[in-house]
Amino acid sequence: MTHQALEQGEGILRLAPAWVPRSFCIPGKRLKLHPDDLYAFGAHRGGIDERWFSSTTKADNGPLTTPDEGLSYVVWGDEQKPRKTLLADVIAELGAGLLGDAMWSKYHAWPMYAKFFDNKGALPHHLHQMAEHASKVGQQSKPETYYFPRQLNNYGADFPFTFFGLEPGTTRAQVRHCLEIWDQGDNHITDLSKAYRLELGTGWYVPAGILHAPGSLCTYEPQWASDVFAMFQSLVNEVPVDWSLLVKNVPAEQAHDLDYIVSMIDWEANITANFKAEHFRSPRPVKQVAEMTDSGYIEDWIAYGNPYFAAKELTVLPGRTVTMRDAGPYGMIMLQGHGTLGAWPIEAPALIRFGQLTHDEYFVSCAAATAGVKIHNPSTTDPIVMLKHFGPNPEAPSQ
Numbered sequence: 001m002t003h004q005a006l007e008q009g010e011g012i013l014r015l016a017p018a019w020v021p022r023s024f025c026i027p028g029k030r031l032k033l034h035p036d037d038l039y040a041f042g043a044h045r046g047g048i049d050e051r052w053f054s055s056t057t058k059a060d061n062g063p064l065t066t067p068d069e070g071l072s073y074v075v076w077g078d079e080q081k082p083r084k085t086l087l088a089d090v091i092a093e094l095g096a097g098l099l100g101d102a103m104w105s106k107y108h109a110w111p112m113y114a115k116f117f118d119n120k121g122a123l124p125h126h127l128h129q130m131a132e133h134a135s136k137v138g139q140q141s142k143p144e145t146y147y148f149p150r151q152l153n154n155y156g157a158d159f160p161f162t163f164f165g166l167e168p169g170t171t172r173a174q175v176r177h178c179l180e181i182w183d184q185g186d187n188h189i190t191d192l193s194k195a196y197r198l199e200l201g202t203g204w205y206v207p208a209g210i211l212h213a214p215g216s217l218c219t220y221e222p223q224w225a226s227d228v229f230a231m232f233q234s235l236v237n238e239v240p241v242d243w244s245l246l247v248k249n250v251p252a253e254q255a256h257d258l259d260y261i262v263s264m265i266d267w268e269a270n271i272t273a274n275f276k277a278e279h280f281r282s283p284r285p286v287k288q289v290a291e292m293t294d295s296g297y298i299e300d301w302i303a304y305g306n307p308y309f310a311a312k313e314l315t316v317l318p319g320r321t322v323t324m325r326d327a328g329p330y331g332m333i334m335l336q337g338h339g340t341l342g343a344w345p346i347e348a349p350a351l352i353r354f355g356q357l358t359h360d361e362y363f364v365s366c367a368a369a370t371a372g373v374k375i376h377n378p379s380t381t382d383p384i385v386m387l388k389h390f391g392p393n394p395e396a397p398s399q
Contacts (some may be wrong), residue, residue, distance in 0.1 A: 002090045005076035005083075006098065010343045011368030015331070015361040016073040016084060017352060020050040020059045020115075024231075024241065028118040028157045030218040037354035041066070048354075054331025054363050054389060055113035056088035060227040060248070070227070072113075075357055087363065099329050100366030103391055112309040114222040114331060114389040116152065117214070122159040124233035124241050125189050125213040129249055133264045134208075134228050137249045144223035145281065145303040146214070147203035147311065151335040151348075151385065156198075157216035158237070163193040164204070164212050164279065165270040172262050178232070179258045182243060187234040196276065203281040205306055209266025210279075222303050222311045222389045230264060281305065284397050286312065296320030301397055302387075309389065310396035316377045316384040323372040330369060330390045334360035337384035339377040342368065346375075346384070 005013060019033065023046035027038050031051050038047045045064060052059070052070045059070030074090050077083040087110075096104035103111070128134075128142035146162075166175070170192045178187040190213060198217050206212050211232060231245040247255040254260040272278065283300035285292070292298050296317050303311035316322055316339070338347035345359045352358060364373060377384045390396070 002074070002085060002093045005074050005085065005090060006094065006365065008076050008343075009362075011365040011371075012342045012344060012373070013087070013090065013363040013365070014075045014344060014359070015054065015087065015363055016075050016357055017361065018052040018055055018070055018072050019048045019354060020052055020070050021045045021048045021061070022050065023061070024239070024245065025049045025123065026120040026237070028120045028216060028218055030118045030152050030154070031116055032349060032352050034351055034353045040354040049119050050115050050117045053114040053333050053361060054087065054110065055115075056091060056110050057113050057225045057227060074363075082357065098365045103328060103366070107391075109225070110329075111225050111391050112222060112389065113225055114220065114311070114333070114387075116218060116220055118152075118218040119214070119216055120157045121216055121237040122161070123214045124231040124236045124245070125163055125193065125211050126229050126231045126233070127211050127264060128208045128226070129228050129230065129264055130209040130266060134226065134249065136251050137228070139228045139249060140224060140226040141208040142224045142226035142228050143205075143207045143306060143308050144221055145203060145205045145306070145309070145311070147220040147281075147302045147313075147387070148198055148200050148217045149220055149335055149387070150200045152218040153200055159216045160198045161195040162198055162204070162213060162215040163190050163195045164206075165194070165210060165272070165275050166192050167194055168271050168273045170271055172267070175232075175265065176258050176262050179246075179261060182234045185235050185240075189233050194275075201283065203302055205279050205281055205303070207266070207269060207306070209264065209269060211265060211270055220311070220387055222309045224308050230261070283313065293317070295322060297322045297324070299324075303389075304396040305399045307392055309391055310393040311390065312388045314386050314388060316375050318377055318379050318381055318383055321374065321376045323374050325372040326364075326369040326388070326390070327393055327395045328369060328390060329364060329366040330388045331363045332361070332386050332388045335385040335387060337377060337379060337382045339375060339379070339384050341375055342373050346386075
C-alpha cells in the first residue's frame with residue numbers, strides 16, 4: 001500500500017509534524033505550536049521544545065518515551081480521512097524505489113534526520129559520542145550541524161551564545177575535576193570553554209566528540225540518525241542536571257569511571273586554536289546569485305563540509321515558478337509563504353495544534369529529486385522559503 005502514498009504525491013511524500021519534549025529544557029515558544037499544547041505529553045515529561053523532520057529515529061527520552069516519539073508519519077489517501085504510515089516502514093518497503101540505489105545499497109536506511117530545537121535558555125555543555133563509544137551501547141555516533149533561520153527568531157531568548165569546545169591548554173585533569181564536584185552545584189565546566197555570539201542566517205558544524213552548549217536561538221539541526229548524548233555540565237539556568245544525563249549512553253559498568261567518561265571527548269578537536277575557522281558555516285550560493293535571481297529563485301548551501309549530511313535554504317521569488325533538481329532524496333520544511341510543490345500544496349502555518357496535520361513538511365524521493373520538482377509561488381509579494389535536508393550529498397561544498 002505504501003506505493004499508493006508515493007504515487008499520490010508523484011514521488012513526494014507528505015509528512016505529519018513529529019513533536020518531542022525534553023524534561024531538562026524550557027520551551028522558547030517559537031515552533032508555531034499552540035501555547036496550550038506545549039505540555040501535551042504531560043508536565044512530567046517536560047515542555048515540547050523540538051520538532052523532528054524526516055525522522056526514522058526514535059527519541060531516547062528515558063523509560064517514559066512514547067512508542068513513536070520522534071518518528072515521522074507519512075500522510076496519504078483521502079484528505080478528509082487520511083491514513084498515516086511510519087516513514088520508517090515506507091522506507092523499509094520501498095527501499096531503493098524511494099532513496100535511490102546508491103543510498104539504499106550503502107545504508108539500507110535513511111541515515112539522517114533534522115529538527116528544530118527551541119529553548120528559552122542554553123542547553124548543558126554536552127557531546128555526542130564518537131563511533132567507538134556509541135557502539136558500546138548499541139548506538140551510532142551523531143555528528144550534527146546548526147543553522148539559525150531568521151523566520152523563527154523574532155527574539156533571541158535568554159542566552160543567544162553557544163559554548164564550543166575547550167580552551168587551548170585545557171587539561172584532562174581539569175575536566176575530570178568538573179565531574180568530581182558534580183554534586184556541589186555548578187561544576188564550572190564552561191569556565192574551560194569559549195562562547196560565541198550566534199548570528200542569524202549562519203551556522204556551525206559539530207562533529208561527534210565535541211563539547212557544545214547550544215544557545216537560545218531557535219535552531220535548525222540536520223544530524224546523523226542517532227539520539228546519543230552525554231551532558232557534562234551539572235547546573236544550567238540554576239537547574240541541576242542529573243548524573244543520569246551524563247551517563248545515559250555509557251556502559252553501566254563504566255557509569256562512574258571518570259577516566260572513561262573523559263575519554264569520550266575528542267581531545268585535539270576540542271582544544272584546537274582554530275575552532276571557528278574549522279566549524280563556522282556561512283551560507284554558500286549554489287550558483288551565481290544573479291543567474292539564480294533571473295531564474296526566479298535563490299538557493300544557498302547552509303550545511304556542508306562533512307561526509308554525513310547537507311542542507312540548503314531555498315527561496316522562490318514572488319510570482320515565479322521554478323524546477324529544482326537535486327542529486328538525491330531529501331526532506332523539506334517550509335519557513336515562509338505558500339504555493340505548490342509538485343502535486344502538493346505547501347504553506348507555512350502561523351499556529352499548529354498538537355496532533356494537527358499540516359502542509360509544511362514533505363519527503364522527496366530520489367527519482368523526483370533528480371528529475372526535478374516544480375515549485376510555484378502564486379503570491380505577488382511573499383517569497384516561499386524552505387529548508388531541504390539531505391544525507392551524504394556529492395554536490396555539497398567539501399569545506
